[in-house]
Amino acid sequence: MKNPSKIFSALFLSIFCAVIGIGIVVPLLPVYAQNLGANGLYISLIFSSFSISRTFLIPFFGKASDKNGRKFFIVMGLFIYAVVSFAFIVANNVASLITVRFIQGIASAMIMPVAQAYIGDITPKGKEGFFMGLFNLSTFLGLSIGPILGGVIKDSFGYSFAFICMGVLCLLAFFVSLFFLPNSDCKKKDTHNIKSKKNVIIKDRMIAGLFIFRFVYTTSIGVIWCFLPIFAHNKFHMSSSDIGVLVMLGVLISGLLNIPMGYLADRTNKVFMIITGGVIVSCAVYSLETATQISHLVCANIAFGIGGGISMPSVMALAVIKGNEFGAMGSVMGVLTMSHSLGMLVGSILAGCTMDYLTIETGFLFCAWIMLAGTLIFFAIMLYDRKYKKEVVTKQAGL
Numbered sequence: 001m002k003n004p005s006k007i008f009s010a011l012f013l014s015i016f017c018a019v020i021g022i023g024i025v026v027p028l029l030p031v032y033a034q035n036l037g038a039n040g041l042y043i044s045l046i047f048s049s050f051s052i053s054r055t056f057l058i059p060f061f062g063k064a065s066d067k068n069g070r071k072f073f074i075v076m077g078l079f080i081y082a083v084v085s086f087a088f089i090v091a092n093n094v095a096s097l098i099t100v101r102f103i104q105g106i107a108s109a110m111i112m113p114v115a116q117a118y119i120g121d122i123t124p125k126g127k128e129g130f131f132m133g134l135f136n137l138s139t140f141l142g143l144s145i146g147p148i149l150g151g152v153i154k155d156s157f158g159y160s161f162a163f164i165c166m167g168v169l170c171l172l173a174f175f176v177s178l179f180f181l182p183n184s185d186c187k188k189k190d191t192h193n194i195k196s197k198k199n200v201i202i203k204d205r206m207i208a209g210l211f212i213f214r215f216v217y218t219t220s221i222g223v224i225w226c227f228l229p230i231f232a233h234n235k236f237h238m239s240s241s242d243i244g245v246l247v248m249l250g251v252l253i254s255g256l257l258n259i260p261m262g263y264l265a266d267r268t269n270k271v272f273m274i275i276t277g278g279v280i281v282s283c284a285v286y287s288l289e290t291a292t293q294i295s296h297l298v299c300a301n302i303a304f305g306i307g308g309g310i311s312m313p314s315v316m317a318l319a320v321i322k323g324n325e326f327g328a329m330g331s332v333m334g335v336l337t338m339s340h341s342l343g344m345l346v347g348s349i350l351a352g353c354t355m356d357y358l359t360i361e362t363g364f365l366f367c368a369w370i371m372l373a374g375t376l377i378f379f380a381i382m383l384y385d386r387k388y389k390k391e392v393v394t395k396q397a398g399l
Contacts, residue, residue: 003182004122008135010181011115014074014173016138018081018111021169023146023251024162025088028154029097030229031243038094044348047226049098051345053105055338062113062334070118070330071183077110078174085167089160105341113337117330120320126266132316133262140255147247155239207322207335209381210315213274215339215346216374217308220285222347223367224250224304228288228297231361236294246297250305257309262317270314271382277311278375280304286368289361 033043065073084104091100116135123131153162225247232238232246265273284303291297319336323329350363 006180007118007122007182010176011074011118012135012138014078014177014181015111015115015135016142017169017173017176018078019139019142020146020149021081021085021142021166021173023143024150024153024169025085025166026147026150026225028150028159028162028229030226031233032159033094033097034230036092036094036097038097041353042094042098043230044226044350044353046094046097046101047222047348048345049102050105050108051222051341051348053102054109055105055341055345057106057109058113058338058341059331059334061110062117062330062332062337063328064330065114065117066328066330069183070114070121071177071181073110073114074118074181075174075177077107077114078170078177080104080107081111082167082170082174085163085170088163088166109337109341113333114330116316116319116337117323117333120323120329120333123320125324128320129262129265129270129313129317130259131262132320133258133260133265133313136258136262136312136316137255140251140258144248144252144255147243147251148245151239151243151245204322205381205384206318207332209378210318211335211339212374212381213278213311213378214315214336215343216371217278217281217311218340218343219347219350219374220281220304220343220367220371222344223285223350223363224288224301224347225344226348227363231288232294232297236297238294246301249298250301250308253302253305254308254312257306258313261310262313265314265317270318271379273314274311275375275379277307277309277314278371278378280307280310282307282368282372282375285364285371289364289368 029046030043033046038046061073081104084100084107087100087103088097091097116132119131119135120128149165150162153165228247229243232243238246261273281304284300284307287296287300287303291300315336319332320329323332326332347367350366353363
């Protein structure tokens with residue numbers, strides 16, 4: 001493996017720039033789509049089209065990167081991101097927005113699981129939580145800065161300039177990876193039994209538990225990102241800049257907690273940290289349903305960020321451990337990223353349906369219960385997994 005610090009730096013900067021660009025636009029999309037005449041269901045389709053394309057292609061790109069190396073997929077994905085970003089400028093109806101988001105999902109499937117797998121490849125044993133937490137900071141910082149910039153840019157220059165800024169930043173990320181990211185050595189690994197490994201990965205109890213937890217967590221993110229901007233705009237008359245700050249709070253806090261919580265995850269019970277974070281996220285989403293003033297929204301977003309910051313470094317640390325165990329880091333990260341996409345898909349559709357047929361507040365309530373149920377299921381799977389492993393060890397010892 002080539003210089004780990006060079007790989008980490010190039011990936012961190014590339015993902016940071018790309019996510020800032022995406023963060024500029026995502027909080028603006030719900031209100032922008034509503035101005036184009038989209039109802040709740042169409043707004044959810046704009047968001048879910050991204051997840052649909054990403055979900056189906058993530059396993060393919062993750063597996064392919066295990067066989068053929070990481071760099072090509074990351075660079076190509078960032079290039080498509082940049083091109084598609086400029087397409088938002090001419091996407092002036094709901095159908096075109098759905099199409100652009102669908103293509104953007106394809107690019108995302110090439111980037112995130114492969115980048116996370118590359119980081120997993122260079123992570124020292126016993127430091128999985130810290131390294132993944134540090135790398136995740138690139139995403140969280142980008143998503144923190146992006147919404148604020150997006151709100152300010154939109155209020156000052158309009159939607160088109162915000163889309164241009166997204167394209168420029170994604171193009172910068174492309175050039176960083178193209179010129180500074182080394183080619184990976186993954187293709188030199190033994191991949192003759194990659195198909196059998198995939199079957200084992202799917203059946204692994206811990207990966208199943210991580211899949212479920214990340215699914216319900218990103219379902220919550222999908223609900224909040226899709227309809228919190230509309231909720232804040234319609235009920236509390238918040239400006240785009242204020243909404244950007246509101247969205248930024250939870251993301252920034254979660255990002256800042258990733259490093260200390262990742263460090264802690266390497267030294268304590270990762271399962272306990274995941275469960276603790278899941279319960280906090282459940283309570284935070286539930287509190288949005290009862291919000292009657294802006295301060296309630298602020299507190300709920302802060303709590304949401306704390307819960308995610310506690311749980312996600314442990315989730316990713318366990319994923320890296322499993323990736324090394326199976327010798328298929330890209331496939332494992334692909335499975336986890338697929339759960340992320342499915343969660344965003346379900347969250348956006350859930351929010352859209354409840355907005356059209358019930359209320360946005362009801363969507364927050366449903367989401368809170370889904371998050372809590374997923375956390376409890378994860379806990380049950382982990383308990384069973386530990387019991388199962390104990391029985392296997394006993395049998396092997398002849399006891």
